[in-house]
Structure formats: structure tokens, C-alpha cells
Amino acid sequence: MEKRHLDIFTELIKIDAVSGAELPVARYIEQFFTRLDIKSRTDSAFEETKGNSGNVIVEIGGGGEFFLAAHMDTPRSTLGVAPQFLEDRITSDGTTILGVDDRGGLSAILFAAERALLEGRIKPCTLLFTVCEETTLGGSKYFCPGENLRYGYIFDSHMRPGNFVSETCGAMRFTFTFRGKAAHAGISPEKGVNAIQLASAAIARFPFGWINENSNANIGIVNSGRATNVVSDEYIAIGELRTDSVEFGEEKINSVAREFGEIAAGMGGSVEFGYEWEFLPYKVRENEIPYQRLLSAYKREGLEAKGVKSMGGSDANSFNAKGLKAINLGVGAQNPHGNDEFVLYEDLSASARIAYTLITG
Ligand SMILES: [Zn+2]
Incomplete structure (x- = not known):
């Protein structure tokens, strides 16, 4: 995988930011986009979550009609994380979580956006980084979409890339x-x-x-x-x-x-x-635009696409409840929330390619 992507991922997992304490990740993202000459803003989701940060929102070209999202909080602390870069995967040393949920999804979006911006290929879109996904979905519940926003992709399912949650309970x-x-x-x-x-x-x-x-x-x-x-x-x-x-x-x-x-x-x-x-439950149907765009992105990147129904909730449920058709994409965060969390290099890389294809294609 690309060294730049690996660097972003490693920087992110080393920031300790459990639910309600996302501020240092929010600052990282703001500075990340400032360097690229892109303004970001933070909403007031902390009023709902009682945390120390709101959601970070980056509107490119006016915000467009679709968004990519990942959450900034981890379910447990990553303080002192010592990533082990093995032959095919990254793990922690077993004493903490790795933080791949959801720094895997977050790093894929940042890496893809940076590349697309530097190449001048990014389309109008919104990049959204939420708070308190792990506890209450409070950030996504609070989020106020711009009036042109129609649909989005959440980079936060533990399944491997190609698998996605198109409906849930x-x-x-x-x-x-x-x-x-x-x-x-x-x-x-x-x-x-x-x-x-x-x-x-x-x-x-x-x-x-x-x-x-x-x-x-x-x-x-x-x-x-x-x-x-x-x-x-x-x-x-x-x-x-x-x-x-x-x-x-x-x-x-x-x-x-x-x-x-x-x-x-x-x-x-x-x-x-x-x-x-x-x-609330949601279902995005195969004949709908977000589903179709996703299928063609997977096809282009040579990934086998498989939509599944899930019993679990994510930020995608909050967005769908607001009328935004949102699909939760597998990023390959395996054994999530345990000290044996890991991610394969090929999965981080595939997630970034899908993010890149969605924002440039
Ligand atoms: Zn997650």
C-alpha cells in the first residue's frame, strides 16, 4: 500500500480520542485540510453529545449531492498503542486496541481526498467526520445536511471491502x-x-x-x-x-x-x-443511484460486491432517518473493539481506492 496512506493511518491511531473526547482528531482533520487550502467547519454536535467537539464538515465545491463519512471516536482508548507492521497486516501489541474502527475508514477518506485535491480531480462533495458513533450515534443524529445533499457512503463496517450494508434493522x-x-x-x-x-x-x-x-x-x-x-x-x-x-x-x-x-x-x-x-431500520435498493454508483466503483477496482442486511446500527441509520440514502461500506476492521483488532494492508488500500473513485468518478 501507499506509504502516505500508512503514515496518515499511523498518525491517526496514535491520537487518543474516545467517544466525547474527539477534539484532537477534529484538530488533525482541520489542519490536514488547511494545508490543502480547504476550509472545514465544526458543528455544535457537542450540545447533543456533551463531548468536547462537534462533527467536522468539509464541503468541497459547495458540498455537492453526496458525502463520504467516518467517525472520529474509538470505543476504547488507543493511548500507548504500539502498531505492529506485520507482513500482510497491522495489529496492536495486544495491550490496547489498534483503533482501526474507525481510523481505517477515516484514513482512507483523508488519503483519497488529498490525492484527488492535489490532482485537481475531486468532484463537489461533502466529507463528514462524526463524533460519538460508538456510544449514541449522537454526532450523526445531530448533523444538519445542506439542502443539496442526497446520499452518502459511510466507511465504517467491519466487513472486508466489497461487502456493504445496504439494509439494517x-x-x-x-x-x-x-x-x-x-x-x-x-x-x-x-x-x-x-x-x-x-x-x-x-x-x-x-x-x-x-x-x-x-x-x-x-x-x-x-x-x-x-x-x-x-x-x-x-x-x-x-x-x-x-x-x-x-x-x-x-x-x-x-x-x-x-x-x-x-x-x-x-x-x-x-x-x-x-x-x-x-x-430506525433502513433499506437502500439496488436500482437507486447510491447503490448503482457503489457497484460500478467496486467493479472498476476489481472488488466483488456483496450487499448484506445487518442487525447492528451505525451512523448510516441516522442519515437514512434524515432522508439521506446512506450505505455502510466494509473497511476490513477485523475483530473490532478487541485487543486483537487488525487490518490487512490490502483492505486499507482498497478502501482508499473506493473513496477515490467515488469522489473523482
Ligand atoms: Zn465504527
Whole structure:
């Protein structure tokens, strides 16, 4: 692969910037483009994320109708990262993550943009570098697209280049609060209604795991109780439901809530319930422009193209929810988030070629 690209990647992974602390990466990107005589701006996404930086936005030729994006945060610190440049891949020394998620995607976009700018071949487009992808998708949720922006490519899937996420499920987070009545458990338990008991009866009926091929559900956090001699009066259960259909998800969780309500009422208690969508499902179809442009870019670069459906969310979900057709591209960040993260040189290089083709082609 190109030495210049390797240098950019290495500089980026050495910047410690977990979610909410992206400022040093934002500064790096601003200076990167200043050197190329291109202005960048930073929005106020920190108002949403409470972090120390907004999203960095680089509008070339007025911003164009499409964008390339990568996120600036890493899920864990890269402080002290010692990259190992092996024969076919880069790894850390095993004591930290490598930071390839998403410095792999970020470096590919920067390297491609630099080359295209120096050659005078770059088309009008927007380059977008987001904050807090790993925690809340807060940066992409906050992002306000220019009015001409229509679609984009996110360089952030762990799959190898050529593979891309053209559709995903959405994820809903819900909370059930079971209410009983407190009493002294040792002296007058008959005066109480135990919220733990009624929650247990209800949760035993919860549809854990796969509900159908494209939907699953989980309760992952529960909390109740203050003392062993008190009949607990409150029990909180928090979980998520993932599905490719908003209608199905809402129907399902509402029917669970009705059943929980009946069980709780039958035992002398009650249940309160609420939910919100953390990200919505999306689908970009094969006959749409962003899909078609991507297929021809892969073909040109000799990569086999494969669109897949994912159960996980990324910045692409936020952009699609804003009406921007966005596809998440594989950059080959393998074993993401672990200390055994690695990337193949050929994958970094392929990602940069795809970015270059998209912004010049
Ligand atoms: Zn990522």
C-alpha cells in the first residue's frame, strides 16, 4: 500500500480520542485540510453529545449531492498503542486496541481526498467526520445536511471491502416499571404487593431472543429492592427490541405491555411502560443511484460486491432517518473493539481506492 496512506493511518491511531473526547482528531482533520487550502467547519454536535467537539464538515465545491463519512471516536482508548507492521497486516501489541474502527475508514477518506485535491480531480462533495458513533450515534443524529445533499457512503463496517450494508434493522429501547406496595416483609408481608414477584411472573412471558428471522428482543438491565426485610414496591426492567419493521416492533412491544399489565393487575400491582427508537431500520435498493454508483466503483477496482442486511446500527441509520440514502461500506476492521483488532494492508488500500473513485468518478 501507499506509504502516505500508512503514515496518515499511523498518525491517526496514535491520537487518543474516545467517544466525547474527539477534539484532537477534529484538530488533525482541520489542519490536514488547511494545508490543502480547504476550509472545514465544526458543528455544535457537542450540545447533543456533551463531548468536547462537534462533527467536522468539509464541503468541497459547495458540498455537492453526496458525502463520504467516518467517525472520529474509538470505543476504547488507543493511548500507548504500539502498531505492529506485520507482513500482510497491522495489529496492536495486544495491550490496547489498534483503533482501526474507525481510523481505517477515516484514513482512507483523508488519503483519497488529498490525492484527488492535489490532482485537481475531486468532484463537489461533502466529507463528514462524526463524533460519538460508538456510544449514541449522537454526532450523526445531530448533523444538519445542506439542502443539496442526497446520499452518502459511510466507511465504517467491519466487513472486508466489497461487502456493504445496504439494509439494517432498527433498535428500540424500552423500560417497564412494575409497581407494587411496600410493607415489612417480616411482620406484615400480607400488607404488601411484591414488585419483584409480579415482575418475575410477567418477565417469564417475555419473548427473549429471536422472534422471527429479522427481529429479536432482550431485557438486559433490571433493578429492584432496598432491603431483605422490605416487600419491594418497584421493579425496573430495561431492554431492547431489534427489527426491520417499525410497525411489527411497535405492535410486538405493545402486546407485551398489555400482557404485563394484565399479569401485574391480577396480582394487585401495575406496570408503566415507555419506549423510544435508538435508530430506525433502513433499506437502500439496488436500482437507486447510491447503490448503482457503489457497484460500478467496486467493479472498476476489481472488488466483488456483496450487499448484506445487518442487525447492528451505525451512523448510516441516522442519515437514512434524515432522508439521506446512506450505505455502510466494509473497511476490513477485523475483530473490532478487541485487543486483537487488525487490518490487512490490502483492505486499507482498497478502501482508499473506493473513496477515490467515488469522489473523482
Ligand atoms: Zn465504527
